[in-house]
Amino acid sequence: MLSVMDLSCYRGERRLFSGVAFQLNAGACLHLEGNNGVGKTSLLRQVSGLSPVSEGQISWCGQPIADNESFRAQRIYLGHDLAMKDDLSAMENLQIDAAIAGQAVEPDKVLMALQSLGLKGREHLPVRMLSQGQKRRAAIARLLTRQARLWILDEPVVALDVPAQAAVGRVLKAHLDEGGMVLFTSHQPLPMAVPSACMTSHRLQG
Amino acid sequence: MSPFLAVIRRDLSLALRRKNEVMTSVFFFVVVAALFPLGIGPEMNTLRLIGPGVLWVGALLASMLSLGRMFAGDHDDGTLEQMVLSCASLPSLVGAKILSHWLLSGLPLVILSPVLALQFDLDVQAIEVLMASLILGTPLLSLIGAVGAALTLGVRGADVLLSLLVLPLYVPALVFGAGAVQAQAAGLGASAHLSILAAMLLIAAVFSPWACATALRIALE
Numbered sequence: 001m002l003s004v005m006d007l008s009c010y011r012g013e014r015r016l017f018s019g020v021a022f023q024l025n026a027g028a029c030l031h032l033e034g035n036n037g038v039g040k041t042s043l044l045r046q047v048s049g050l051s052p053v054s055e056g057q058i059s060w061c062g063q064p065i066a067d068n069e070s071f072r073a074q075r076i077y078l079g080h081d082l083a084m085k086d087d088l089s090a091m092e093n094l095q096i097d098a099a100i101a102g103q104a105v106e107p108d109k110v111l112m113a114l115q116s117l118g119l120k121g122r123e124h125l126p127v128r129m130l131s132q133g134q135k136r137r138a139a140i141a142r143l144l145t146r147q148a149r150l151w152i153l154d155e156p157v158v159a160l161d162v163p164a165q166a167a168v169g170r171v172l173k174a175h176l177d178e179g180g181m182v183l184f185t186s187h188q189p190l191p192m193a194v195p196s197a198c199m200t201s202h203r204l205q206g
Numbered sequence: 207m208s209p210f211l212a213v214i215r216r217d218l219s220l221a222l223r224r225k226n227e228v229m230t231s232v233f234f235f236v237v238v239a240a241l242f243p244l245g246i247g248p249e250m251n252t253l254r255l256i257g258p259g260v261l262w263v264g265a266l267l268a269s270m271l272s273l274g275r276m277f278a279g280d281h282d283d284g285t286l287e288q289m290v291l292s293c294a295s296l297p298s299l300v301g302a303k304i305l306s307h308w309l310l311s312g313l314p315l316v317i318l319s320p321v322l323a324l325q326f327d328l329d330v331q332a333i334e335v336l337m338a339s340l341i342l343g344t345p346l347l348s349l350i351g352a353v354g355a356a357l358t359l360g361v362r363g364a365d366v367l368l369s370l371l372v373l374p375l376y377v378p379a380l381v382f383g384a385g386a387v388q389a390q391a392a393g394l395g396a397s398a399h400l401s402i403l404a405a406m407l408l409i410a411a412v413f414s415p416w417a418c419a420t421a422l423r424i425a426l427e
Contacts, residue, residue, distance in 0.1 A: 050287060051427050072293050081284025085216065087223040097285075099212030102293035126223075 001025045002047070002150060002181060007056030009042045016042055020056070022202050024150075029172065029182040031190075034204035040185040041080070041154055043204065047183060048077035048152045060150075073102070076148035078156060082139040086128040090114055090138040093127060094145050105145045113144035117167050133159045140168055143175070151175065153184040165190070209294035213302035214309075221310050227272065231311045232318065235268035239322040250327045257326025258336055258387035264322075265315045265340060266347060266376050272311045273351040273372065274365050276303060277422065281359055290426055296419040304345075304352045304415065312344030328387070335387050335396045342403040343383040349410040350375045356421035378406060 001024060008018035016039030024030050034040050045051040047058055049065055049072070057064065060071040084093045091110055098105040114123050117137040119130075127135055136159050143151055151172075157165045169190055172182055176198055184190075207215065221228050242260045243253055280286040280303075289299050319340055323333045354372035358364040386399035 048291060050290060069293070072291070075291075077287070077291055079284055079287060081282070081287065083284035083288045085220060085283065085285065087220055088216070092219070096212050096216045097288060099207045100209045100216075100289060100292050100294070100299065102209050104207060 001061060002183070003059050004047065005057045005059075007043070007046065007053065007058065009039050009046060009051075010054065011039075011042070017204055018055070020202075020204065022200075024181045024183060026149075026179040026181060027176050027198055029176055029184070029199050031199065031201040032183065032185045032204060033201055034185075038204045040204055044077070044079075044152050044154050044183065044185065048075060050077070071150075074148055075150040075152060076101075076143060076146055077152045077154075078139060078143065079154045082135055083142075084127045084135055084139060087126055089124045089126055090119060090130070090141070091123045093138065094142055097142060098145050101146060103146055110141075110145050113141040114138060116144065116171070117141045118164060133161055133164060136160055137164055137167075140171065143171065149180050151180065151182045151184070153182065155185055155187070157186055157188055157190060209292055210298050210302045213289070213299050214306045217303065217306035218309065221306075227275065228310050228314070231268040231271045232314045234271055235264045235315050236318065236322065238264040238267065240325065243325045253326045254328060254332075254391075257323060257328050258332070258339075259384045260326070261319055261322060261336065262340075262343070262380055262384040265312075265319070265344060266373075266380060268315060269311050269344060269347045270351060270369060270372060270376075272307065273355045274368055276307055276352060276355040277359050278355075278364075281425070286422065287426060290423060296422065297415040300352070300356075300418045300422065301411075301415040304348050304418075307352065308345045308348040312348055316340045316344060332387050332391060335390045335400075338396070338400055339383040339386040339403060342400060342407050343379050346379050346403065346407045346410055347376060349407070349414040350379070353414055353417045353421065356418040356425065359422065359425040379403065382406070 003023045005021050007020040009016040020043065022030060032040050032043065042051065046053050059065065060068055065071045083097065091114065094110045095105060095107065111123055117140055119134060119137055122130060122134065127138065130138065140156060157168055160168065176182060239261055242256065246252055277286060280289065290296055292299065316337060319337055320333050323336055328336065351372050354368050358368045358371065361367060382399045382402050386396040389399055390396040
């Protein structure tokens with residue numbers, strides 16, 4: 001499980017937030033709320049391990065996340081940039097992405113992941129030919145091709161149409177049912193069939 | 207597929223689909239090396255004297271042409287973030303990026319160099335030494351250049367800054383690379399020069415991926 005204690009973030013001299021604390025247990029989902037520029041993305045990058053933590057503590061199963069091999073293997077971060085190469089197909093992107101992450105994945109599993117997000121028939125097109133929303137669907141399919149317990153999602157439903165948002169909701173629910181954890185930011189409510197008991201929200205204030 | 211091979215496979219398949227990027231640096235090398243004999247005229251002795259130096263400077267500039275794109279593309283589309291987050295160590299993934307840069311922009315120059323060397327009337331022994339020096343030298347250029355590319359990542363006007371940063375560091379490779387052919391022509395043997403090049407290559411192979419990884423982490427913070 002993930003626990004964040006007394007976390008602060010500075011951008012140069014300016015303090016974005018301080019004293020942030022929350023806990024995320026197995027099967028729980030945390031919606032991080034806050035106005036633009038309040039530091040939601042910065043917080044997610046700190047939790048994922050991309051940005052260093054100067055004040056406060058982030059720990060995974062009781063261990064700090066810095067240089068923590070088990071944490072590295074169990075979290076996945078989906079940011080604003082989709083990490084898809086335009087000249088490769090969605091299929092190739094996801095396969096190589098999994099291999100680079102150190103988790104080989106069967107082609108069938110990638111195909112199923114793409115199809116469950118409504119990209120059937122477009123698996124082998126270069127990503128350049130997909131629309132913005134379809135690219136994001138393909139990026140979300142990455143969550144299904146990797147065995148990560150903690151999903152860190154930055155605005156996962158931006159540019160998605162209503163059916164795709166519902167598909168994302170189903171994917172998240174299945175993950176939570178299996179004991180996974182989700183930490184996400186979103187300005188739109190997710191159409192999720194998640195029992196409100198698992199769903200908490202944390203409002204970030206500057 | 208290991209993470210190291212996955213990075214190489216991705217870079218090579220991207221290069222196959224965007225052939226123009228690879229061809230640009232190869233053609234640049236060919237054109238630069240072909241212009242000198244045209245400008246200087248058919249003065250065999252002069253050509254033989256300047257040949258190794260011209261080919262080395264051409265290789266150096268051609269290899270630098272593609273440096274700016276080494277990490278910039280991955281930085282822009284977010285794949286660099288995913289590489290940093292990978293379970294594999296970042297220096298090994300960076301090493302794979304550098305190796306694929308060499309395969310795409312160093313190796314073709316090594317293969318073309320004997321053909322271009324003929325224009326400068328170099329004999330077979332000189333061509334052999336030139337190729338040996340380029341085989342050892344072009345990976346060294348990629349390794350040194352990668353550090354510059356990582357340090358200037360995300361900086362405005364990165365291309366000019368990159369040249370200013372990297373070109374002085376290329377000097378030892380140029381001196382010993384082109385010097386190897388001249389030493390061989392002078393009857394001194396090229397082994398000393400080639401050994402020094404090999405030593406520089408080994409040192410760079412150890413330190414450069416690690417330095418790049420540190421610079422990339424800072425660029426992403």
